Amino acid sequence: MLLTLKFAMSTSKYPVAIMAASALDDGQCQEFHHQQQSGLLIRYHGQVHAYLNRCPHQAKPLTDTGSAFTSDGQLLQCQQHQAIFTPLNGHCITGPCVGEQLTSIAVLEQDEQILLLGWPRQL
Numbered sequence: 001m002l003l004t005l006k007f008a009m010s011t012s013k014y015p016v017a018i019m020a021a022s023a024l025d026d027g028q029c030q031e032f033h034h035q036q037q038s039g040l041l042i043r044y045h046g047q048v049h050a051y052l053n054r055c056p057h058q059a060k061p062l063t064d065t066g067s068a069f070t071s072d073g074q075l076l077q078c079q080q081h082q083a084i085f086t087p088l089n090g091h092c093i094t095g096p097c098v099g100e101q102l103t104s105i106a107v108l109e110q111d112e113q114i115l116l117l118g119w120p121r122q123l
Helices: none
Strands: 002-004 015-022 027-035 037-044 047-052 092-094 105-108 113-116
Touching: 015 027, 037 092
Parallel strands: 002 027
Antiparallel strands: 015 113, 027 037, 037 047, 105 113
């Protein structure tokens, strides 16, 4: 399930609370927006990870609707090009961008919140 989270950013100071940690179940993917860009929060094997919602193949969104997880909930898949990525580090293991990886976003789960610690610089 993909839920879109939008929050107003009046400052670029970090950390910024994105959502309650209890709102992100294991094997779930949620989109969020920051600095007019889209990110994906995922919980995989109990740990929270975040990536830009952008496939390295052609810089198109990894997912527009639905989950970025494969049907078995073990890998992430680009809806555009079917590239497959590992959830733990975002490495592409099959598809048109093998060897590349998703852009990681620094997040932390603390005090029942998922916190955004920073935003990747534009390439």
